[in-house]
Amino acid sequence: MAAAGLTVTAGTPASAEEAADRTTAATVLALRLTSADGTPVTGSGTLRLYRWNALDGRFEALADTVPVSVASATSVVRRVALSRPGRYYAVLRSDDGLADAVSGGARPTGKRDAGVARVAAHTRTRLDVPLAAAAGRVTLSGRALDASGAPIAGLPVAVHEVDDVSRLSTTTTDENGCWRLHVRPDRDVTVSVNTPADAAGNPVGAAHDPTLLDLHSPASGALRVGAVRLEAASTRILTGRVVLPDGSPLAGADVVLQPAFGGPWGRFTWLTTHTDAEGRFSRQVPAGASYLVTVEDLPGDGQTETLVAWGAAVDAAENTAFRVDDADVDTGDLVAGGLESGARTLSGVVTGPDGPAAGVRLSLWQWRAGALRRPAGEVPATVTTDAEGRYTLAGLPDGWWALRVEVTARPRTWSWVGGARPSSLDAAGTLSTVGTDAGADVQVAAPTRTAVRVRWVRGTRGRSVRVVARVRISALSDADAFSGRVRFLDRGVPVGTVEVGAQGVARVRLDHLSGGRHRFQARFLGSPGSLHSLSRQVAVRVD
CATH class of the missing domain: 2.60.40.10 (Immunoglobulins)
Incomplete structure (x- = not known):
């Protein structure tokens, strides 16, 4: 795909595209590839979507990719049915390997960075992808010599990008010890001459020690690294x-x-x-x-x-x-921590804003290899609190653990013991069962759910509407005790904030609306012991 500099922006679909999208009930993301300068888009590549993982606080690549093949078209649309809503960004990888086109121009590190699009449940969202021509590849070359200056033939040479080691090119030196590879321009790369073993662990070229070169490839032309002298291997x-x-x-x-x-x-x-x-x-x-x-x-x-x-x-x-x-x-x-078949116990009580929280699920995570991982072997992975909010995880080996508390009522919410996912053994919330039992009491907030509906106000010729929101709080708190505020939004822009009334109902009247399509939502801003929420969009058209 002769394209680079992918930019993703939320667009308003044309009427024909809207009609096509309405035939799909699922959450849909339509990726529209267009030429930035109006010239035809040609070539092939692969689009991959990345979704924000709120648990880990980072983007994760979806397992599926979207193949793209275009021949002399100025615009092409690829629709992707998503299994769940969230925040997404896209990366286009060209089959010619020249350039990645990333939404927003750079890989985002946060869910609100440029190029990240929020896709709501059961909606059709279009992302416009302007494409620009990619630069051509550049040449890296060099020569391998032994300690006496004689050329070495048949040595493996590999080049990979520092930021993406999966991008690998390999070759071998010829009878004069020379090697040559074509790489993407203006990238930091590492050149390995005589790598000591392949991916399967088999020795390769054991007669000489490996040598690494860190290089920055030029934007165009060629880069010659000169002669690399290799010492006899030991x-x-x-x-x-x-x-x-x-x-x-x-x-x-x-x-x-x-x-x-x-x-x-x-x-x-x-x-x-x-x-x-x-x-x-x-x-x-x-x-x-x-x-x-x-x-x-x-x-x-x-x-x-x-x-x-x-x-x-x-x-x-x-x-x-x-x-x-x-x-x-x-x-x-x-x-090897955490491998012993031990008999330690991890227990505690989970409480909500009004007392014991029953039916709350806790998932167990084990600290291994410098990160939290699912427990290995026969260690129980989950447990649910009883009527008194108590939980017990028995038969745990010596090791370091963390607990994630999940409220099963919809919308689902969770919290970590210690308030955040531990990033090290010194972080709050890491529980040790080395030589002793452990205990952890947790307090969780009640999740909420907000429904919204729109009613026309009579006698206004359709220019005024009354938006009604109903807040539902899970069984972790008193369902009749409502407090807090609801903020109403039109296409994401706040249009009014009111106090929650009896039985969790909040109303707002909006007058003098502009003509066209409106999308109303209601956000409960939370209260002591409960979480905020955001309703699905309700679309109306004003004449």
Whole structure:
């Protein structure tokens, strides 16, 4: 797809497109690709949508992609049926690999950044995507020599982008030691000459040590890196022992050694080994690199999740890399936290604004490999509070845990013990069962739901309407005790704020409306012990 600089803006669909969208009841996002300068759009590529994950506070890519193929058209529409509403942005990846076109011009980091579109449930939203011509590729070239200056033939050379390591190009040196690759322009790239192993962990080119080059490719033309002199390879032995928190050995586990050559490399150069009956592992590795050690695949459960952070105990503040130079290295005992079949208990009480909160679900998360993950093995993952709001999670091994509290009433809401998702073991809300039971009491707010309807005011020739909102609060609080305010919006613009009256009803009259289409919503702004809400849109047309 000869396009770059993708910009996504909310557009007002033409009447024909509206008619087509009305045939689909689902939540629909229509992506309209147009030429920025009016010239035909040609080529092919893939559109991928990213959705804001409120739980993790970041965007996540949807599993499905939208193929795009255009031949001499000035505009093409691709409609995507979404499974749920949310905030989305789009990235167009051209098949020629020249450029990514990102909505807003850059990858957003927050849900309100430029290029992010909010898609409401059961609505049809169109995103206009202006495309501009992409620049051509540039050439990177170089030469590999040994210590004496003689060329080395048949060495693997790989180039990947620093910001996206999945973009990989590979080649080998010719009989003169020369190599050449075509890459995207004006990108930070890393060149690896003689990578010591492939993706499967098999040694490659073991006669010479690997060399990394960090480069910034030019916007046009060619960049020659010159001659890269490679030293004769040397190897050493990296050994260690993996133990459980009680000190007993972990046998039969997979151990992955990831070389870190002082740069963001290693995704394609993992080396693997296994622990023996004593929990020990041993692997011959190329010298001159630091290695991150990861233990995977708890024997017997078929899982392949990482079970110990990069060669460090689970309570380490930072990951530890083991440097291998001119001698063998023993990592010592690596504690695989959370693997022991323990009998610890995690319990507590969940309360709402009016007392015990029954029927609230708690999900358990385990701290492993420097992040929160779903529990491994037979550890219970969820539990529901009883009539008194109590919960108990028994049979937990030693380790560090976090709890997310989910209110099952719609609209769904949640909160973390400690108020936020823990980002480290030192963060509030991380619960330890190392050597003892743990307890955590939680207070949750009641979710709310707001319905809105529009009535015409008689005798006004359709220029005045009365908008009525009804607020419903979940059973976590007294359904008859309403307090707070409701803000009414027309196409997202506030048009009035009123106090909630009896039985959760709020009304506002809007006079002297302009002609055309209006979309009314009502937002309950919340009260002590309850959360705010936002209703679905109600569309009306004023004559």
